[in-house]
Amino acid sequence: MPVSTSVPDKGVAVVTVDYPPVNALPVQGWYDLADALRAAGRDPGTRCVVLTAEGRGFNAGVDIKEMQRDTGHAALIGANRGCYAAFSAVYECEVPVVAAVAGFCLGGGIGxxxxxxxxxxxxxxxxxxxxxxxxxxxxxxxLARLVPQHLMRALYYTSRTATAAELHAHGSVWRVVPRAELHEAALELAREIARKDGTLLRFAKAAINGIDPVDVHRSYRFEQGFTFEANLSGLADRIRDDFGTQGEGRA
Structure with a gap:
């Protein structure tokens, strides 16, 4: 299944995404991921969720080919709403979420x-x-939650990437391990978290979210408004068409 959930250890749920070839999710994929995350968090037996992916990389964002096939704006609106739902599901998951990232993490993956x-x-x-x-x-x-403000801006304007080691140096990545050891390393952290009292963990997650200095929902929604402007003006289509002729059309 493209999005599946397993329970390898008591208190730990693993949500896995598998959309070959690069885990670029179609509209429905984002909603399916959101549903899986929310269901895992609602389960009273769950104390920690691991979010991971199969294949070449963790996530390559939205399926651009799906947008290019759409002659209107339904795919764009669907992708924006689907991404918003999936990002929110991670943030609002009732228990802590550990992301296990291998390979590329781009676009929606950053969300x-x-x-x-x-x-x-x-x-x-x-x-x-x-x-x-x-x-x-x-x-x-x-991205501003992963790196300092000025680095975020430079990465955003240039479309460059940062390595896991660089993010570890900034304190946003807990551990960097060989790819073959990623699954076990993520489970190790999840098991440690899951040894805490389940009710207290839920209180802790809600409390930490409540003291966040930035409202991630409102902030991301504000950004999405400019995506609509770029599309309505025709600018986005021209850029996507250029990208489609240079690559495989997925990002």
């Missing part, structure tokens, strides 16, 4: 891990927002 409670990454993991190269905007809100 997911930026809202996670902890990140474990493989040595080959890279993080970035190629939005300006794809005719879109968004998730600067979440």
């Amino acid at each position: 997911l891990v930026g809202n996670a409670d902890a990140i474990v990454a493989s040595e080959d993991a890279t993080f970035g927002l190629p939005e300006l190269d794809r005719g879109a905007l968004g998730a600067a809100t979440h």
Whole structure:
């Protein structure tokens, strides 16, 4: 299944995304991921959720080909709302969420891990927002939770990526491990968290969210408004078409 949930240890739920070839999610995929995360968090037996992915990389954002096939704005609206739902589901999950990131984490992937409670990454993991190269905007809100403000801006404007080691140096990645050890490293952290009292963990998650200095929902929604402007003006289509002729059309 493209989005599946397993329970490898008591108190730990693992939500896995699998959309070959690069985990670029279609509209329904974002909603399915949101549903899986919320269901895992609602389960009274769950004390920690691990969010991970199969394949070449963790997440490559939205399925641009799906947008290019749409002659109107339904796919754009669906992707924006789906991303918003998935990002919110990570943030609002009733228990802590550990993101296990291997390979590329781009676009919507940043929205997911930026809202996670902890990140474990493989040595080959890279993080970035190629939005300006794809005719879109968004998730600067979440990149700003991973790196300092000026680095976030430089990465955003250039579409460059940061390595797992660089994010570890900034304190946003908990551990960096060889790719073969990623799954176990993420489970190790999740098991440690899951040994705490389940009710108290839920209180802790709600309390920490309540003292966040930035309202991630409102901030990201504000960014999305500029994506609509870029699309309505025709600018986004021109940039996406150029990207489609240079790559495989997914980002």
